[in-house]
Amino acid sequence: xxxxxxxxxxxxxxxxxxxxxxxxxxxxxxxxxxxxxxxxxxxxxxxxxxxxxxxxxxxxxxxxxxxxxxxxxxxxxxxxxxxxxxxxxxxxxxxxxxxxxxxxxxxxxxxxxxxxxxxxxxxxxx
Numbered sequence: 001x002x003x004x005x006x007x008x009x010x011x012x013x014x015x016x017x018x019x020x021x022x023x024x025x026x027x028x029x030x031x032x033x034x035x036x037x038x039x040x041x042x043x044x045x046x047x048x049x050x051x052x053x054x055x056x057x058x059x060x061x062x063x064x065x066x067x068x069x070x071x072x073x074x075x076x077x078x079x080x081x082x083x084x085x086x087x088x089x090x091x092x093x094x095x096x097x098x099x100x101x102x103x104x105x106x107x108x109x110x111x112x113x114x115x116x117x118x119x120x121x122x123x124x125x126x
Contacts, residue, residue, distance in 0.1 A: 001082045001091070002038070002045050008092055009036050012099050013117035030114065035102040036095060039070070044083040046070060047091070049098035051078045059094075096122070 006026070009015055014030040021027065024041035027034055037048040048069050051059070056078050059066045065085045069077025080086060080094065096118070103114040 033102045035098040047080040050101045
């Protein structure tokens with residue numbers, strides 16, 4: 001599951017992968033704004049994603065593998081435990097949700113460019 005998550009994050013328009021917090025925390029960002037963090041030193045690995053607060057709470061109530069964001073603002077971030085219990089479709093949807101929340105904070109011109117590029121990526125079924 002981890003490989004699929006990393007590959008999916010990398011496909012998002014403008015996504016950059018880096019290790020600003022050390023070699024065990026992989027960060028995906030767009031224009032220096034983080035949309036995903038992956039804890040590589042955890043077993044199973046975990047994935048922190050930004051989430052709209054009411055949806056974040058609903059997801060936590062519905063799935064045991066979705067918890068308040070580890071080392072993050074727990075109102076706006078969820079931690080997904082990548083133990084195989086979450087459907088890949090749901091994980092991908094939550095990655096895109098996080099990405100959209102981040103690009104919504106960009107200047108209008110940039111936001112529209114990323115949203116259009118994302119629509120093309122999603123239309124291809126990636």
